[in-house]
Amino acid sequence: MKYHPIDSTLFIKNRKNFMAQMRPNSLAVFNSNDIYPISADSTIPFEQHRDIFYLSGVDQEESILVLFPDCPKEKHREILFLKETNEHIAIWEGEKLTKEAAFKTSGIKTVYWLQDMEKVLFELMTQCDTVYINTNEHYRASVETETREDRFTKWLKDKYPAHSVAKSNPILQRLRSVKDQIEIDLIQQACDITNKGFRRVLNFVNPGVWEYEIEAEFMHEFLINRSKGFAYTPIIGSGNNANVLHYIENNQQCKAGELILIDAGAEYANYASDMTRTIPVSGRFSKRQKEVYNAVNRVKNAATKMLIPGTDWAEYHVEVGKIMTSELLGLHLLDKADVQNEDPDWPAYKKYFMHGTSHHMGLDTHDYGILTEPMQANMVFTVEPGIYIPDEGFGIRIEDDVVIQEKGEPFNLMRNIPIEADEIEALMNK
Numbered sequence: 001m002k003y004h005p006i007d008s009t010l011f012i013k014n015r016k017n018f019m020a021q022m023r024p025n026s027l028a029v030f031n032s033n034d035i036y037p038i039s040a041d042s043t044i045p046f047e048q049h050r051d052i053f054y055l056s057g058v059d060q061e062e063s064i065l066v067l068f069p070d071c072p073k074e075k076h077r078e079i080l081f082l083k084e085t086n087e088h089i090a091i092w093e094g095e096k097l098t099k100e101a102a103f104k105t106s107g108i109k110t111v112y113w114l115q116d117m118e119k120v121l122f123e124l125m126t127q128c129d130t131v132y133i134n135t136n137e138h139y140r141a142s143v144e145t146e147t148r149e150d151r152f153t154k155w156l157k158d159k160y161p162a163h164s165v166a167k168s169n170p171i172l173q174r175l176r177s178v179k180d181q182i183e184i185d186l187i188q189q190a191c192d193i194t195n196k197g198f199r200r201v202l203n204f205v206n207p208g209v210w211e212y213e214i215e216a217e218f219m220h221e222f223l224i225n226r227s228k229g230f231a232y233t234p235i236i237g238s239g240n241n242a243n244v245l246h247y248i249e250n251n252q253q254c255k256a257g258e259l260i261l262i263d264a265g266a267e268y269a270n271y272a273s274d275m276t277r278t279i280p281v282s283g284r285f286s287k288r289q290k291e292v293y294n295a296v297n298r299v300k301n302a303a304t305k306m307l308i309p310g311t312d313w314a315e316y317h318v319e320v321g322k323i324m325t326s327e328l329l330g331l332h333l334l335d336k337a338d339v340q341n342e343d344p345d346w347p348a349y350k351k352y353f354m355h356g357t358s359h360h361m362g363l364d365t366h367d368y369g370i371l372t373e374p375m376q377a378n379m380v381f382t383v384e385p386g387i388y389i390p391d392e393g394f395g396i397r398i399e400d401d402v403v404i405q406e407k408g409e410p411f412n413l414m415r416n417i418p419i420e421a422d423e424i425e426a427l428m429n430k
Contacts, residue, residue, distance in 0.1 A: 001059055001269075002226045002227065002228060003226050003227075003268055003269035004226070004269075005105070006057055006105075006182065006186070006269060007182055008057060008104065008105060008106060008107040009107070009182075010057070010180055010182040010183065011054075011055060011056050011057040011105075011106050011107060012106075012107040013180065014054055014055050014175065014180075015055050015056075015067060015078060017175050018055060018067065018168075018171055018172070018175060019067055019069040021171045021175075022067070022069060022132065022166075022171075023129075023130050023166060024070060024129075025070045025127075025128055025129045025130065026068075026070070026128055026129065026130035026131065026132060026166065027066065027067065027068040027071075027124055027125070027128040027130070027131050027132065028066070028067045028068075028131070028132035028134075028168055029064065029065070029066050029067075029121075029131065029132070029133070029134070029152065029156070030049070030051050030052040030055060030056075030064070030065040030066075030067075030134050030149075030168070031049065031052065031063075031064055031134070031147075031148045031149045031152050032048060032049055032052055032058070032060065032061050032062060032063040032064070032148065033046070033047060033048060033049040033061070033147065033148060034061075034147065034148045035061050036145075045228075046061050048060070048061075048270060049148075049149065050176075050270065050363040050364055051134055051168070051172055051176075052064075052065050053270055053363065054172070054175075054176060054363060055067070056080060056105070056106040056108065057105045057106050058080065058082075058097065058102065058105060058106055059270065060082065060083070060096060060097055061083070062082070062083040062114055063080065063081065063082050063083070063097075063114075064080070064081040064114065064117060064152075065078075065079070065080055065081075065108075066078075066079040066080075066081070066121070066124065068124055068127075068128060070128075071124065071127060071128075072127060075109065075110045076110065076120075076123075076124060078108045078109070078110060079108070079110045079111070079112065079120065080102050080106060080108045080110070080111045080112070081111075081112050081113070081114045081116070081117045081120075082096070082097055082099075082102055082111060082112075082113060082114060083096055083113070083114050084113040084114065084115065085097070085098060099111040125160050125163065128163070129163065129164060130163060130164040130165070130166050131156065131160065131163050131164070131165060131166070132165075132166045132167065132168045133153045133156065133157075133165055133166075133167065133168065134149050134153075134168045134169065134172075135149075135153070135167060135168075135169055136149075136169070137167070137169040137170075137173070138364075138366070138368065139371060140366050170370075172368060173368045173369065173370050174370065174373075176362060176363065176367065176368040176369075177360055177362075177367065177368050177369035177370070177376075177379055178376055178377075178378050178379055179362060179378045179379070179380055179403070180378075183271065183362065184378070184380070184403055184413075186268060186269050186271040187268075187271045187272070187273065187361070187362065187380060187401065187413060188413050189268045189269070189271075190227070190231065190265065190266050190267055190268035190269075190271050190272060190273035191265075191266075191273040191275070191401055191413040191414050191417070192416070193221070193222055193225040193226075193227050193266040193268060193273070194222075194264070194265050194266045194273045194275050194414070194417065195414070195416050195417045196221050196225060197217070197218040197221040197222055197264070197266060198218075198262070198264075198275065198277060198417055198418070199418070199427070200217050200218070200220075200221045201214055201217050201218060201262070201279075202279065202418065202424065202427045202428050203427075203428075204217050205254065205260065205279060205281060205283075205428065206281070206282075206283075207254065207255060207256035207281050207282055208253060208254070208255075209253070209254050209281075210251070210252070210253050210254065211236040211237070211238055211241070211249075211250040211251060211252050211253075211254065211260070212236070212250045212251055214236045214250075214254075214260070214262065215234055215236050215250050215264070218230070218234065218264050218266075222266045225266070226268065227266040227267055227268050228267055229266070229267065230264060230265065230266065230267065231265045231266060231267035231271075231272035231273055231274065231365050232265065232272070232274070232365045233248045234248070234250065234262075234263065234264035235247050235248055235250075235261065235262070235263035235264070235276075236250040236260065236261075236262055236264070237250075237260065237261045237262075237263075237395070238252055238253075238254040238255070238258050238259070238260045238261075238281065239252070239254075239255065239258040239259070239393055239394065240390055240393050240394070240395075241261075242259060242260070242261035242278070242388070242394060242395035242396070242397075243388045243389070243390045243394075243395040245354070245355060245388075254281045255281060256281060256282045257280075257281065257282055257286070258280075258281045258393070258394065259278050259279065259280055259281070259285075259289055259394040259395075259396065260278065260279050260280075260281060261276065261278045261395055261396065261397055262275075262276065262277050262278070262279065263275070263276040263397065263399070265365070270363055271362060271363055272361055272362065272363070272364065272365040272367070273361075273401060273413070273414075274361055274365050274382050274384075274399060274401055275399055275400070275401070275414060275417060276384055276386075276397045276398055276399035277398065277399075277417070277418075277419065277424070278293065278296075278395075278396040278397060278398065279424055279428065280424075280425070280428070283425060283428035283429045284425055284428075284429070285421055285425065288392070289394060289396075290421050291331065292331060292387055292389070292394075292396050293396050293398075293421050294421060295327040295328075295330065295331055295387065296327075296385055296386060296387050296396050296397065296398050297398055297419065297420070297421075298323075298327060299320065299323050299324050299327055299385040300383050300384070300385050300398050300399075300400070302320075302323050303316075303320045303323070303357050303358070303383050303385060304383045304400070304402055304409065304410055304412070305409050306319060306320070307358065307375060307381055307383070307402060307404050307409075307410045308375070308404060308405075308408075308409075308410075309374070309375060309376055309377050309404060309406065310374045310375065311374065311375040312374060312375075313358075313371045313372075313375070314371070314372075316357070316358070316375075317356060317357055317358075320357045320385065321347055321349055321350075321353075324349045324352075324353050324385060324387075325339060325347065325348065325349045327387075328348075328349055328352055328353075328387070331387075333351075333352055333387075333389065334348050334349065334351075334352075352387050352388055352389065353385060353386055353387055353388070354388070355384075355386070357383060357384060357385055358381045358382050358383055358384070359381065359382055360379065360380065360381060361380045361381065361382055361401055362380055367380070375404055376404065377404050377405060377406045378403060378404065379403070379404045380401060380402070380403050380404075380413070381401070381402055381404065381410070382399055382400070382401055382402075383399065383400050383401075383402060384397055384398070384399035384400075385397070385398065386398070398419065400412050400413070400414040400415075400417075400419070401413045401414055402414075
């Protein structure tokens with residue numbers, strides 16, 4: 001892996017916390033992701049399933065984790081099954097984890113080769129009553145592809161129909177949403193790499209550059225800092241492209257006087273960062289552009305202060321909407337009649353700010369978290385208000401990643417990334 005080794009105490013603690021919430025005499029299974037084909041012999045680069053990584057630190061295909069805290073055999077309470085490595089695999093694909101390396105990574109002492117999985121699992125299933133399966137229940141999930149986890153679940157339920165079935169996901173949603181300090185430090189590293197990429201871009205942008213060239217500058221900086229690249233598909237939208245919320249073509253030339261909305265973040269050790277900044281192609285905001293920019297920034301700052309333990313996610317967004325409404329009135333984008341006659345289900349401000357302000361962030365850019373439960377300390381959230389004005393040819397979004405604290409305002413993981421309009425102009429013109 002490109003990233004530095006992660007202290008295995010993180011994964012030991014994560015497994016302990018998960019197993020503490022399992023039913024008596026139950027077993028849980030977690031699979032790696034598939035390597036997905038493109039065509040012929042081409043494949044998409046492997047990305048590990050975040051759940052098995054969270055619980056083991058294993059970042060390798062064809063791996064299986066089994067947790068059975070009440071197993072009569074102590075050595076079978078935590079088991080890793082790995083693809084057996086050999087000299088041929090090492091030559092053609094590179095070295096895979098040995099049993100010793102797997103222990104060092106995960107803290108799991110019992111490691112079997114994958115070929116022994118069915119035999120060992122049969123013994124374990126005769127000793128347990130309930131099996132936890134790992135389904136994707138994220139509120140944004142819309143998956144058409146049958147995953148390796150899905151196929152395993154079908155096989156397991158067919159082979160062992162008499163066992164009770166439970167869900168791992170509700171436990172993981174709660175555990176993964178509250179970050180350990182080691183995780184926060186990893187997200188901070190991802191944010192620091194993003195900072196380097198953004199400062200590089202500020203020195204690069206001039207009228208005539210292409211959106212994809214800006215994307216390339218980020219990628220260069222990310223790779224030389226031990227990142228695999230972007231944590232998500234980047235948005236580099238100049239001019240009216242910024243008003244397309246999921247614009248990812250990044251294939252247009254940036255013209256003098258335009259703004260560029262940049263939504264790009266580095267990953268590090270599978271942890272995400274999620275940054276948005278909006279910058280002027282010519283190095284200077286117009287009076288109107290700066291007016292709107294500063295309004296968005298004020299909304300971001302006010303929204304950030306609301307992210308404290310006990311905050312309700314839905315109520316938070318209602319309060320942010322009130323602040324945004326006030327700013328839009330000040331910008332003369334809305335008038336009092338617009339607000340008085342608004343549809344409560346689609347308030348007037350939604351014409352210019354139509355998406356949410358915050359989401360959980362961590363191993364996934366849109367990370368695990370149960371939105372109907374109050375916010376807690378050590379949850380990591382984005383804060384990303386925006387104002388989109390197609391009639392004026394620009395859209396502005398500003399986004400930071402913050403950690404909720406026990407007391408006081410959140411800690412901003414992107415505090416070192418330039419954000420004030422005057423600072424951005426100064427850096428682009430030095």
